[in-house]
Amino acid sequence: xxxxxxxxxxxxxxxxxxxxxxxxxxxxxxxxxxxxxxxxxxxxxxxxxxxxxxxxxxxxxxxxxxxxxxxxxxxxxxxxxxxxxxxxxxxxxxxxxxxxxxxxxxxxxxxxxxxxxxxxxxxxxxxxxxxxxxxxxxxxxxxxxxxxxxxxxxxxxxxxxxxxxxxxxxxxxxxxxxxxxxxxxxxxxxxxxxxxxxxxxxxxxxxxxxxxxxxxxxxxxxxxxxxxxxxxxxxxxxxxxxxxxxxxxxxxxxxxxxxxxxxxxxxxxxxxxxxxxxxxxxxxxxxxxxxxxxxxxxxxxxxxxxxxxxxxxxxxxxxxxxxxxxxxxxxxxxxxxxxxxxxxxxxxxxxxxxxxxxxxxxxxxxxxxxxxxxxxxxxxxxxxxxxxxxxxxxxxxxxxxxxxxxxxxxxxxxxxxxxxxxxxxxxxxxxxxxxxxxxxxxxxxxxxxxxxxxxxxxxxxxxxxxxxxxxxxxxxxxxxxxxxxxxxxxxxxxxxxxxxxxxxxxxxxxxxxxxxxxxxxxxxxxxxxxxxxxxxxxxxxxxxxxxxxxxxxxxxxxxxxxxxxxxxxxxxxxxxxxxxxxxxxxxxxxxxxxxxxxxxxxxxxxxxxxxxxxxxxxxx
Amino acid sequence: xxxxxxxxxxxxxxxxxxxxxxxxxxxxxxxxxxxxxxxxxxxxxxxxxxxxxxxxxxxxxxxxxxxxxxxxxxxxxxxxxxxxxxxxxxxxxxxxxxxxxxxxxxxxxxxxxxxxxxxxxxxxxxxxxxxxxxxxxxxxxxxxxxxxxxxxxxxxxxxxxxxx
Numbered sequence: 001x002x003x004x005x006x007x008x009x010x011x012x013x014x015x016x017x018x019x020x021x022x023x024x025x026x027x028x029x030x031x032x033x034x035x036x037x038x039x040x041x042x043x044x045x046x047x048x049x050x051x052x053x054x055x056x057x058x059x060x061x062x063x064x065x066x067x068x069x070x071x072x073x074x075x076x077x078x079x080x081x082x083x084x085x086x087x088x089x090x091x092x093x094x095x096x097x098x099x100x101x102x103x104x105x106x107x108x109x110x111x112x113x114x115x116x117x118x119x120x121x122x123x124x125x126x127x128x129x130x131x132x133x134x135x136x137x138x139x140x141x142x143x144x145x146x147x148x149x150x151x152x153x154x155x156x157x158x159x160x161x162x163x164x165x166x167x168x169x170x171x172x173x174x175x176x177x178x179x180x181x182x183x184x185x186x187x188x189x190x191x192x193x194x195x196x197x198x199x200x201x202x203x204x205x206x207x208x209x210x211x212x213x214x215x216x217x218x219x220x221x222x223x224x225x226x227x228x229x230x231x232x233x234x235x236x237x238x239x240x241x242x243x244x245x246x247x248x249x250x251x252x253x254x255x256x257x258x259x260x261x262x263x264x265x266x267x268x269x270x271x272x273x274x275x276x277x278x279x280x281x282x283x284x285x286x287x288x289x290x291x292x293x294x295x296x297x298x299x300x301x302x303x304x305x306x307x308x309x310x311x312x313x314x315x316x317x318x319x320x321x322x323x324x325x326x327x328x329x330x331x332x333x334x335x336x337x338x339x340x341x342x343x344x345x346x347x348x349x350x351x352x353x354x355x356x357x358x359x360x361x362x363x364x365x366x367x368x369x370x371x372x373x374x375x376x377x378x379x380x381x382x383x384x385x386x387x388x389x390x391x392x393x394x395x396x397x398x399x400x401x402x403x404x405x406x407x408x409x410x411x412x413x414x415x416x417x418x419x420x421x422x423x424x425x426x427x428x429x430x431x432x433x434x435x436x437x438x439x440x441x442x443x444x445x446x447x448x449x450x451x452x453x454x455x456x457x458x459x460x461x462x463x464x465x466x467x468x469x470x471x472x473x474x475x476x477x478x479x480x481x482x483x484x485x486x487x488x489x490x491x492x493x494x495x496x497x498x499x500x501x502x503x504x505x506x507x508x509x510x511x512x513x514x515x516x517x518x519x520x521x522x523x524x525x526x527x528x529x530x531x532x533x534x535x536x537x538x539x540x541x542x543x544x545x546x547x548x549x550x551x552x553x554x555x556x557x558x559x560x561x562x563x564x565x566x567x568x569x570x571x572x573x574x575x576x577x578x579x580x581x582x583x584x585x586x587x588x589x590x591x592x593x594x595x596x597x598x599x600x601x602x603x604x605x606x607x608x609x610x611x612x613x614x615x616x617x618x619x620x
Numbered sequence: 621x622x623x624x625x626x627x628x629x630x631x632x633x634x635x636x637x638x639x640x641x642x643x644x645x646x647x648x649x650x651x652x653x654x655x656x657x658x659x660x661x662x663x664x665x666x667x668x669x670x671x672x673x674x675x676x677x678x679x680x681x682x683x684x685x686x687x688x689x690x691x692x693x694x695x696x697x698x699x700x701x702x703x704x705x706x707x708x709x710x711x712x713x714x715x716x717x718x719x720x721x722x723x724x725x726x727x728x729x730x731x732x733x734x735x736x737x738x739x740x741x742x743x744x745x746x747x748x749x750x751x752x753x754x755x756x757x758x759x760x761x762x763x764x765x766x767x768x769x770x771x772x773x774x775x776x777x778x779x780x781x782x783x784x
Contacts, residue, residue, distance in 0.1 A: 015703065100704070100751030107708045286777050287681045290701050294734075294750025338688050345773055349683035349695060356746065356756075362732030433687075528686035532761065546731075 002132050004120050005139040007113050007146030010106045013153045016099065018164060020092045020298045024248075027085035031249035032256060034078040034226040039257070041071040076189065077180035083222045084170030086245070091163040095156070096297035102152045109145050116142060190223040199224065199231065206237030206411075206418035213238055225249060233306055236415025240302050240325045247306035251285075254278045254308060270309065277308035277315035277341035284319060284344040288352065293322060295365075305373050305412070308341065315341030316373035319348060321355040324416055328364030330425045331543040332371050332416070334409060336433025336456070339376040347372070350531035354430075357540030366544065371412060374405030374438060399497065402434065402461075406441030417448055426450050426545045429471075432530060433483055434458065437497045443469035451542055454508070455530040459487035459497030465507040474509050474542050474550070476535050477502035480516035480573070481526040485566040490557045493566050504555035511538040512551040520573035645764025649682075649694060649772055652759045655743055656680070656698050659757050660780060663723040663738070663745060664700060670715040673702035673753045678780030682772045685761035691769035693761045698780055702753040709734055709749045716747040 045068045052060055116138055123131055174183055183189070195216070202209040213221070225232050225246040232238055233246035258275040261267050267275065281303070291300040305318035324330045333351050335343070347370055355368035377398055409429075416427065428451040431439030436457035443452055444461050452469060454460065455476035465473035477484040477500075488495025489503040501508050513535040516526030530536070534551065541549040554561035564572060660678070668675065678700040686692035705712040710733060717727050717736045725738030725745060738745045746756040764772070 012706065096751060103704060103751075104709065107706060110706075111708050111711065283777075287679075287683075289777070290677045290679050290699055292701070292752060292754070294748060294752060294754065297751055336687075343688040346684040346687070346691070349697070359748070360730035360732050360735050360737075362730065362735075524690040525686060525692050528690055528692060529761070532685075 002136075004116075004132070004135045005143050006116055006120070007109065007139075007143045009110055009113070010146055010149060010153075013103070013106075014157055014160065016092070016096065016160065016297075018088075018092060020089060020096055020296060021292065023085065023089035023092050024299055027082065027089055027245070028248045028252055030078065030082050030085055031222075031226050031229070031245065032252035034075070034082055035229055035249050035253035036256060037071060037075050037078060038227055039253075041068055041075055044068040044071060073177065073180040073184045076183035076186070077174040079190070079219070079223050079226065080174045080183050081171055082226060083219045084167055086222055087170075087218055088163060088167040091159075091166075093296045093298055095160050095163060097295055099156060100295060100297075102149060102156055105145070105149045106153070109142060109149055112138075113142055113146070190220050192223050192227045195220055195224050196228060196231070199228075199235070202237070203235055206415045209235060209237035210239070210418040213242070229253065230307070233303070236411050237418040238415070239419045239421075240304060240320060240323050243304050244302040247303040251278055251281055251303065251306055255282060270313065273313040274308040274315075277313075277317075280315070280341045280344050281306060281308065281317050281319075284317070284348050287345065287348065288321070291321070298323075302367075304369065305371070307373065310373070311340075311375040314375065317341055317344055318369060318371040318373060318412065319344075319351075320367050320369040321352055322365065322367030324367040324369060324425070325419050325421045326365060327367035327425055328423075329358060329428070329544050330367045330369065330416065331358065331428040331430055332369040332409075332413065333430045334371055334374075334405075334432070334435035334439050335376065336431075336435040336438075337376055338378055339372050339435070340378075341372070344370075344372075353531050353536060354539055354543065357536055358543040361540055361544035361546050361549075363544040363546055368543070371409065373412065374408050375401050376405070376434060376438075377401055398434075402437040402497070403441045405438040406443075406445060406447075409438060409442040410445055410447055413442070413447055413449060428453060428543045430455070430539065430543075432456055433527065434497075436501075437461070440468060440498070440501075443471065443473075447471070450545075453539055453542055454501050455513075455535070455539075456481050456483050456527050457487065457501050458483050459495060460499045460501045460506070461497075463499050464505070465501070472509070472547075473501065473507075474511055474538075475501045475506075476511055476513045476530050476539070477556075478513050478516040478526045478530075479556075479563040480518055480523065480569060482523050482566055482569055483527050485564070485569060491563070491565050500556065502556045504557040504561065506555075509550070510553055510555050510561075511535070511542070512553045513538070518573050520570070523569075523573060642765050642768050645693070645762075645768040648762050648764060649696075649768065652696050652742060652762050653680075655741065656696060656757045656759070659740075659743055659745060660698060660700070660782070663720060663725065664755055664757065666719040666723060667716045667745075667747060667755065668702055668753075670719045671702070671705035671707060671712050671749075671753060673705045675782045675784075676701045676703055676752070678782055680778045680780050682775060684769045684773050685763075686769075691764075691766045691773075693763040694769050694772045695761055696759040698757040700755045700757075700780060700782070702755065704752050705749060712749045712753070713747070716749075720745060720747075 044064050047064050120135055123135065173179060198212065202212055221242060225242065226249060229246040229250035233243050233250055254274065255278050258267065258271055258278065261271065262275060285301055285303065288301045289299065292298065293300050300321050302320040302323060304320055305316055307316035310316040331354065333354065335347050339347065351368050351370040355366060358366045358368060413429070427449045429439050429447060429449045430453040433456045436454040437459055439452060439454065440460040447469065449471050451472045451474060453474045453476065457477065460468060462468040484500065484502060486493040486496070487498060487500030489500035499506055502510050513530060516522065538550045541547065556563050678698065680696065680698045682694045682696050684691035685695055707715060713733065713736050717729065720727050720738035725740045728737045728739070730737065734750060735746065735748045742759050742762065744758050748754045
């Protein structure tokens with residue numbers, strides 16, 4: 001009898017109770033507590049007696065010093081606990097990643113074994129010697145794979161159990177006051193003041209900062225993060241994971257501290273704004289709390305910038321889906337007018353839609369960043385009655401904000417380049433609306449990206465793409481998006497923000513977005529819908545470096561690229577909408593009175609020109 | 621009549637003035653939510669069964685489609701996580717595609733072999749496999765009044781019920 005070896009089914013193995021996501025939540029909360037303790041400890045060390053003298057002053061100083069020393073014990077213990085938790089999280093990330101690879105092989109072995117069993121049964125007694133030999137060879141290879149994967153599982157379980165045991169032991173070493181005192185008196189304790197000074201010296205040099213950060217011990221990094229979370233979290237060149245750790249610590253520290261002050265009725269107006277922005281950022285993260293990096297099991301979201309009081313109280317935030325330091329393709333999306341921390345939710349969903357579409361392109365690991373760390377102008381570009389107020393397209397300030405924003409954006413991108421690991425990532429800058437002008441100013445200053453996508457752009461600071469940058473420039477511009485008709489060009493608008501990049505002479509690649517609806521009530525929708533449909537797919541292909549998949553449409557000024565000017569668009573779209581209204585009020589009546597409808601539409605356009613900013617835009 | 625028509629046209633010309641119907645928009649949101657619930661109870665259960673994947677968590681959230689000055693409407697996203705399937709990734713995607721097709725969804729296979737999508741009406745179901753299985757049920761933009769869009773976006777992230 002011939003025997004074909006078939007390995008037995010390799011059973012599923014230990015699920016991880018402690019996941020990287022849970023560890024991240026734990027260590028974030030622990031850091032936030034540590035930040036709070038350090039804040040209070042710093043306050044206690046620095047507090048002066050309020051004009052007291054003699055014994056009263058001495059008693060005061062003695063009390064605050066004792067208080068500070070006691071807090072220092074807590075602080076030292078917490079520092080060690082945070083370091084242990086961070087190390088545990090890192091080990092869980094590695095364990096999740098390796099578990100995924102081992103489990104994929106286990107499932108593959110089981111599937112192949114099932115196929116082999118079926119093939120053996122199908123061959124039966126009629127199998128030829130050659131077939132039998134082939135089946136035997138397959139079986140022997142499968143047995144070897146099964147043996148190997150079983151050994152890998154056993155080794156993984158040991159490493160997993162060791163990681164949990166080590167973490168528990170590390171926490172147990174600092175769970176009494178006496179142990180906290182030992183930690184506080186440890187001569188090897190991290191000198192945070194010296195480290196802080198060293199960090200500040202390198203803040204303007206992301207490459208040097210990144211190299212220095214890599215040279216630190218885990219304990220040194222954690223001590224810096226909890227001592228100065230805002231400083232570490234927003235420093236260009238610090239790795240994304242550490243920035244996320246620091247910014248989350250700052251965020252939850254702010255929520256705790258300011259939430260308490262709110263309950264106590266002690267919030268100042270500025271603090272109220274900070275708390276509000278912090279809550280918007282927290283809510284933004286919460287929307288993606290269950291989304292995971294499918295390789296490591298870590299939360300997909302990374303908080304790369306968190307400055308809730310920046311830009312006159314509008315706040316600053318940058319959040320990445322995926323780890324940009326380890327991704328093959330990174331995109332950074334810059335929003336436009338009226339963007340502030342309070343508008344995070346909708347903008348994050350657009351960035352997430354692009355992220356999923358770029359992942360679908362299947363060309364390697366992807367990270368997709370939403371970046372808002374500039375003072376985007378406020379004001380509604382189209383509605384004169386909006387509480388946001390009017391936007392002054394003719395003012396000098398509107399160009400200055402794009403220029404200043406471009407500088408900040410450049411610093412952020414330099415930081416990403418500095419912390420990039422492995423092969424240099426393919427990097428794409430995306431600007432929407434006024435954000436495209438901001439990106440344009442950054443490109444003008446030598447932004448180190450491979451591709452730039454300008455969507456719904458009101459203008460660029462150079463006449464041609466070649467003058468703007470050495471990167472590939474892609475343009476998404478719907479002909480019925482009124483904002484895209486503001487830039488100067490052959491039939492262009494006032495050009496307050498520069499050149500229309502969709503023009504043939506500009507020299508970018510205009511990808512297909514469609515024209516958008518001509519109805520006047522859809523004009524804004526045309527401007528805000530680039531992260532949908534074909535436009536989204538094209539952007540995803542650019543981001544994933546699948547340029548050959550991008551579909552194009554004729555440039556303005558090129559054959560097939562005929563388009564309306566802004567005044568023509570307003571008139572035509574008003575007529576189109578008025579016509580629809582008339583039709584909805586009764587076709588026969590409308591047919592008879594169509595002329596009235598056109599007159600009314602004309603009146604309304606005239607009214608808009610006279611009474612809204614359109615008049616300013618069009619020079620009326 | 622001319623006055624009414626003028627007001628109507630003005631309303632159209634100033635989409636931000638809040639002339640949209642709140643009740644109609646709210647109904648649309650409710651309908652999409654009901655469709656998503658039905659998809660979770662139906663095809664997503666079929667997919668989980670076909671993959672032998674165990675449910676771990678589910679959330680639902682809404683976001684405005686447009687910008688803060690022109691919300692336009694909302695998109696709905698229901699995200700569900702499952703422990704990894706017992707099937708190899710390729711077979712898991714094939715099984716998910718088959719489950720979608722048999723429930724009448726139009727299946728799309730993007731270049732990434734770890735992803736499959738199905739479309740039906742305003743909904744898209746996206747399945748991605750790896751160290752776990754992620755399933756999204758999301759909607760295109762549901763057009764509403766600005767007020768309904770903002771109120772819907774402000775709803776807290778909700779847990780999604782999963783019945784075995």
